[in-house]
Structure formats: C-alpha cells, structure tokens
Amino acid sequence: MSLGVLCERQSKPTPHKRRSGGCGRQAAVVFRALSSIFISQSAVAAPPHTQMCHQAVIEGQVAAGQSFNAVFAKGLRLYLEPLHSGWVIRVLDAHAPREKHDYAELATPPYQSVSPLLISTDWAFRAQDAVAWNPRHFRFAADRAAFRMLEHLQPEVLAGNAESEAKLESVLIKQPEGTLELLDSRFAPGLADQAKMASTVALHLASTPHVADESAAPSALGRLEAIRFRLLLELPSGMRVMSGVTEKPVQCGGQPTTVNAKASQPP
Numbered sequence: 001m002s003l004g005v006l007c008e009r010q011s012k013p014t015p016h017k018r019r020s021g022g023c024g025r026q027a028a029v030v031f032r033a034l035s036s037i038f039i040s041q042s043a044v045a046a047p048p049h050t051q052m053c054h055q056a057v058i059e060g061q062v063a064a065g066q067s068f069n070a071v072f073a074k075g076l077r078l079y080l081e082p083l084h085s086g087w088v089i090r091v092l093d094a095h096a097p098r099e100k101h102d103y104a105e106l107a108t109p110p111y112q113s114v115s116p117l118l119i120s121t122d123w124a125f126r127a128q129d130a131v132a133w134n135p136r137h138f139r140f141a142a143d144r145a146a147f148r149m150l151e152h153l154q155p156e157v158l159a160g161n162a163e164s165e166a167k168l169e170s171v172l173i174k175q176p177e178g179t180l181e182l183l184d185s186r187f188a189p190g191l192a193d194q195a196k197m198a199s200t201v202a203l204h205l206a207s208t209p210h211v212a213d214e215s216a217a218p219s220a221l222g223r224l225e226a227i228r229f230r231l232l233l234e235l236p237s238g239m240r241v242m243s244g245v246t247e248k249p250v251q252c253g254g255q256p257t258t259v260n261a262k263a264s265q266p267p
Contacts, residue, residue, distance in 0.1 A: 054235045057246040061228040062087065073239050075143070076103070078231060086120030086130060086224040089180060091140040103141040106150035107175045109168070111158055114197060116180070119227065126190030127222030129198040132205035136180040139172060142236035146175060176234035184209045184228040188216030
C-alpha cells in the first residue's frame with residue numbers, strides 16, 4: 001500500500017534529548033555523536049559465526065499521531081510511540097508498568113542525543129532526512145536483569161565515569177540487535193538546508209519509497225505524515241516468537257552498535 005526553526009524545534013526535548021547552552025555548540029557536539037553511530041554501524045565487520053539465531057519480523061504502518069504495539073516474544077513488547085515530531089521506537093517489558101527508561105533506549109547510546117530510535121524531525125533533521133536514514137540499527141536489553149544493569153550504568157556514564165563506560169561496552173555487545181526498515185512513507189518536505197549532522201546518516205532517500213506532500217504548509221523541518229515499516233528483532237538466546245509473529249532464522253553475530261555513550265554531552 002503506497003502512502004501516497006531548526007533551533008526552535010529543539011526547545012521541546014523528547015526523552016532522548018536535553019537542552020544545552022546554544023544551537024551551534026549543541027549541533028557540533030551532536031554531529032560528533034552521530035558520526036560515532038555511523039562509523040560503528042558501517043565499519044565494524046561482524047565476527048564469523050555458524051550458529052543460527054532467530055528474528056521476530058514485524059510489519060506495520062502508522063499515520064502521524066498513531067502508535068503501534070506488538071508483543072513479539074515472551075515478556076518483550078515493541079512500541080512505536082507517537083511524538084509531535086514523529087515517532088520513537090521503544091522495547092518495553094510486556095508485563096510490568098512502564099518505567100522512565102525502556103530496553104532499547106538504554107541499550108542504544110549515545111544517550112540524550114541523536115538516535116536511530118528517533119524517526120522524527122528532532123535534532124534539526126528534516127522530514128526527508130528522517131526517511132533517508134534507512135535502515136536503522138539499534139540494540140535492546142535481552143531481559144530485565146540486563147535492563148537493570150544498563151539503568152544502573154547510565155547516570156555514571158553520563159557523568160563521565162571511565163569504569164562505567166567500559167562496563168557499558170561489555171554489557172551492550174551481548175544484547176540483541178534490532179533493525180528498522182522503512183518500506184514507504186509520506187511527508188511534507190522541510191525547506192531548510194540539510195543540517196551537517198543529518199548528512200552523516202540520511203543517505204538513502206532515493207532508494208526509499210516515499211511521497212512528498214507538496215500541498216502542506218511550508219516549514220523549515222517539514223512533517224512526517226505516515227510510514228510503513230518492517231522491524232527485525234533478534235530474539236534473546238532460548239526465546240521464540242509469540243504466536244502470530246513471523247520468525248526468521250538468521251546467522252548469529254550482528255554488527256556491534258556500541259558507541260561513545262557520552263558523546264552527546266556538551267563540554
């Protein structure tokens with residue numbers, strides 16, 4: 001089915017953002033963080049593995065303001081949460097009340113920064129840039145114990161504790177990987193020039209099916225109106241998909257997505 005002002009937008013931070021002392025300074029810091037994401041996802045070769053793993057395959061579509069929920073494995077729930085600026089990917093405990101953080105947020109640094117979990121016009125991304133970052137790779141905590149470990153480490157990492165940073169790296173590499181593929185989209189294009197930080201990862205607009213809504217009111221960043229997507233979620237060891245969810249066998253050993261978790265923090 002076909003789905004036929006830069007700094008001002010940053011004044012309303014999402015849970016993945018925080019305010020800092022100036023647009024130019026913040027943009028430079030975020031660009032360094034975003035470069036780390038790109039390098040870690042494209043330049044690190046996966047180690048050889050012969051063991052087979054399993055992925056949950058979830059497809060869906062959402063229009064602006066709509067959410068998407070799917071319990072894909074025992075105790076794990078995928079949630080596309082609508083934002084004013086687009087959506088954020090979350091992985092939640094399917095059986096517990098929602099907490100401050102989620103399994104994907106804490107397993108996908110850098111924290112409080114540009115993130116592959118944000119399909120949005122935050123951080124000076126235009127709508128077409130959000131679509132052009134395709135595919136996107138992230139990680140999520142395999143279970144509640146891993147989540148608690150990441151939750152404990154996050155504030156220390158943000159504070160610059162070197163020991164916690166090293167521990168975080170060792171924990172993250174063991175967590176399962178997720179991949180978001182945008183299959184189609186509709187958006188009102190942003191009229192601003194592409195931000196330097198977006199140019200690092202927004203590379204695939206031409207190869208991503210999309211419809212540009214030229215009838216929308218003009219704006220600097222534009223607006224995401226609808227997306228159709230596929231999510232591939234690696235299953236933790238010994239876990240299988242829930243009934244009704246497609247399961248795909250894959251070779252174990254995805255590309256590491258670990259990055260400098262405090263790269264987004266202003267000096």
